[in-house]
Every structure is written in structure tokens, then in C-alpha cells.
Amino acid sequence: MSSPAKSAGPRPVGFRLPLYRTFAWITGVGLVLLVFYAVPMKYLGDDPRPTAIIGMLHGFLYMAYIVVTLVLAERARFTPVFALLVLLAGTIPIASFVAERKVTRRVQ
Template sequence: MSIATALRNYRVAAWVTGIGLLVLVFIAMPLKYFFGEPRPVALVGMMHGFLYMAYIVCTLILAERCRWRPLDAVVILLAGTIPIASFVAERQVTRRVREGRAVLGSG
């Protein structure tokens, strides 16, 4: 798999994971805690868990192809657990991979 393919897969996974997390945090959880409706959290939470696993795999493949430092990969992986962070990380990773630079370092 080329870096371009790994980057494309990572970008898709980052967006899908980010959208899933936003739905979970800003729609499903309020429905549970304000309206007593726990089913959306169960469904969306499970979906986000599966999507996050795909995000992990895509991130690790890209990290291996681009020879990221392990700490850089961990920080990018954590972005999938913070609402909106996966979108920010995706933009930074895409820009730096296309420029051939280190993901988090100054290189």
C-alpha cells in the first residue's frame, strides 16, 4: 500500500470517526441524560467503537509508511477520542504528509 493510499484511508477514517463521535457526544448523550432515552448511546457508542478501531488501523498503517515517531502516532490516535480533534489532526497530518514533513515535529 502506498503512502497516498494510506493517507486517503486515514482521512476517511478520521472524518467518519469524528462525525460518529460528534453524534455520540452532542446528540445521543443529551438524549440519554436529558430525555431518558439510552438506546441512541448504545447504538452510536458501539458504532463509534468499531469506527475508532478502523481509525487505529488506518493511523498505524500511515504511521508505519511515513516512519512516524511512536509518540506522534499515539497523539494522532488520541485525536479520535476528543470531539473535533480528529478533524484538526486530519488537516495537519494531510498537509505534513503531502509536504513530506514530520507529523508533529518541526522537520
């Protein structure tokens, strides 16, 4: 008995797209808070606590963003360059919001 042929196109992504969208927004909001609130508080307000807390949270959430993005990229068959650009979007303020819209349009 032969196995069915695999299609070369994207496969259904199911829950992966909403999960990616959630983590893209969480990562984006965390990075915006870090860059535009916590870092100024550290250097202008002499209070390093927001940077320590928000920075650590953003780091952990960015790791989850990487995993979720890679799972979606594999399922939706992103090119390696596109997947890398989407991953890097989590390190540039506001870029994860733009990437989320592009990924959503591409997958849908």
C-alpha cells in the same frame, strides 16, 4: 547481489492517506454525534438507544481508525509521540478533524 539501500525518509503512502482521511472524518463525526446528540438524549431525554447504537458504531469505527492510522504512521515514518497523539485525537470531539489536517499537511 546486494539489495538496494533503504532510505531513511518517508516512503510513498499511496492509498493510505485517503483511507486515513476518510476514517478520521467518520470517527470524528461519530464522536460528535455521540457526545452532542446521543449522551444528551440519554440523560436529558431518558432515551438510551442513541447512546447504545452510536456508541457501538463509534467503538468499531475507532478500532478501524487505529489500524489505518498505525499503517499510515509506519509508512510515513511518524514519530511514536506524533502517532500516539493522532490516535488519541479519535477520542476527543473535534480533535480528529484537526489531526486529519495536520497529518495531511505532514504527509503531502
